[in-house]
Amino acid sequence: MPADLPDDCVRLLDFQRGVIARSQFRAVGLDPRIIETMLRSSRWQPLYRGVYAAYTGDPPREGLQWAAVLRAGGRAALSHYTAAELDGLADKPSEVIHVTVGHDRRVRISREERHEQAPRVVIHRTDRIDAVRHPVRSPPRTRIEETVLDLTQHAATFDAAFSWLCRGCGRRLVTTEQLRAALHNRKRFRWRAEVLWALGSVADGVHSNLELRYVRDIEHAHSLPTAKRQAKTVRASRSQYFDNLYKAFGVAVELDGQAAHLIEDRWRDIYRDNFGARSGIITLRFSWADVTYRPCEVAAVIADVLRLRGWEGLPCQCGPRCTATASFGQAGLGPSIQRGRVSANTVESRPR
Numbered sequence: 101m102p103a104d105l106p107d108d109c110v111r112l113l114d115f116q117r118g119v120i121a122r123s124q125f126r127a128v129g130l131d132p133r134i135i136e137t138m139l140r141s142s143r144w145q146p147l148y149r150g151v152y153a154a155y156t157g158d159p160p161r162e163g164l165q166w167a168a169v170l171r172a173g174g175r176a177a178l179s180h181y182t183a184a185e186l187d188g189l190a191d192k193p194s195e196v197i198h199v200t201v202g203h204d205r206r207v208r209i210s211r212e213e214r215h216e217q218a219p220r221v222v223i224h225r226t227d228r229i230d231a232v233r234h235p236v237r238s239p240p241r242t243r244i245e246e247t248v249l250d251l252t253q254h255a256a257t258f259d260a261a262f263s264w265l266c267r268g269c270g271r272r273l274v275t276t277e278q279l280r281a282a283l284h285n286r287k288r289f290r291w292r293a294e295v296l297w298a299l300g301s302v303a304d305g306v307h308s309n310l311e312l313r314y315v316r317d318i319e320h321a322h323s324l325p326t327a328k329r330q331a332k333t334v335r336a337s338r339s340q341y342f343d344n345l346y347k348a349f350g351v352a353v354e355l356d357g358q359a360a361h362l363i364e365d366r367w368r369d370i371y372r373d374n375f376g377a378r379s380g381i382i383t384l385r386f387s388w389a390d391v392t393y394r395p396c397e398v399a400a401v402i403a404d405v406l407r408l409r410g411w412e413g414l415p416c417q418c419g420p421r422c423t424a425t426a427s428f429g430q431a432g433l434g435p436s437i438q439r440g441r442v443s444a445n446t447v448e449s450r451p452r
Contacts, residue, residue, distance in 0.1 A: 106130060108129055120154065121173075122151070143156065148168065148171035148213055148214055149209075169240050173205070175201070175229050177242050179224055180198035181198055182241070184247050186237075189248065189264075197220070198224065199223055202225070203227045249282055249289070252290075253290055265302055269302050280299055305331075310388055322396070322416055325346055330343065331352075333345070345381070346406060346411075353402060355387075355391060395418070
């Protein structure tokens with residue numbers, strides 16, 4: 101970096117990862133003629149129109165992010181997948197950089213003006229830019245709760261949208277209360293009712309789409325008792341967690357995802373089941389296919405076992421084609437005749 105640059109300019113370049121916009125020259129006392137000299141000598145390089153990198157070579161990822169948000173100007177903020185990348189919500193960078201600007205901004209970034217290493221920039225608009233933009237984080241980006249909600253709106257399915265809620269809360273980046281408050285301030289929002297219901301489930305310990313399907317399609321749909329999610333049990337100073345525990349009846353329900361289990365995972369499951377048995381807990385284990393394609397049969401199995409353990413309720417039909425009552429009747433316990441819900445005793449939740 102040239103020694104003759106003003107101190108304010110040097111500090112700004114350090115802060116912005118070596119990137120500066122032409123609109124910032126006057127504020128840091130930089131003579132535009134210096135820029136022309138640097139560009140002609142290839143000591144600096146343009147990244148987008150009016151935005152420059154004060155170095156040669158390939159620009160780093162964060163430098164490109166700074167360049168994109170500076171090119172958008174005004175109160176622009178990195179958003180969506182790019183903000184998720186910065187805040188640890190996304191595990192890999194997206195191929196484009198997402199920037200949100202106010203509705204009063206008209207920004208178009210053409211292919212011709214971009215440096216060959218600079219990604220394409222996708223512009224989003226909002227009439228709440230001051231509210232959604234984080235007040236202190238850099239590069240400028242949307243608040244994490246706004247980022248999560250933005251990503252739910254870009255999801256192709258509700259399951260994909262729910263996974264963003266789980267990821268944000270499961271990684272302790274945001275709370276369900278923050279998401280509810282941010283959602284309240286949005287006039288238009290796809291899946292509003294479903295997301296509000298899902299946030300309640302996340303707050304109760306539901307951490308995945310599979311667990312949400314279990315709660316919605318098996319437990320609630322058939323009026324089974326309400327289990328404690330991520331429940332902790334202790335025996336002889338050793339503790340164990342269960343996906344769903346009906347503590348009052350000594351029954352646990354474990355859910356296995358789509359991926360095939362590694363050998364060590366299978367041994368861990370066996371250990372968990374044996375631990376539960378020694379504590380007087382029967383463990384029922386269901387796969388992703390069971391929960392997704394056979395929820396009524398699963399509900400009947402759980403109802404049978406719960407009644408053997410003292411539950412006095414009866415499952416209900418989730419719809420005219422529900423097979424839960426037919427399967428339930430095979431145990432000699434009679435058909436479903438009422439809709440009711442029994443809550444299991446509360447137990448300690450797994451820390452999230």
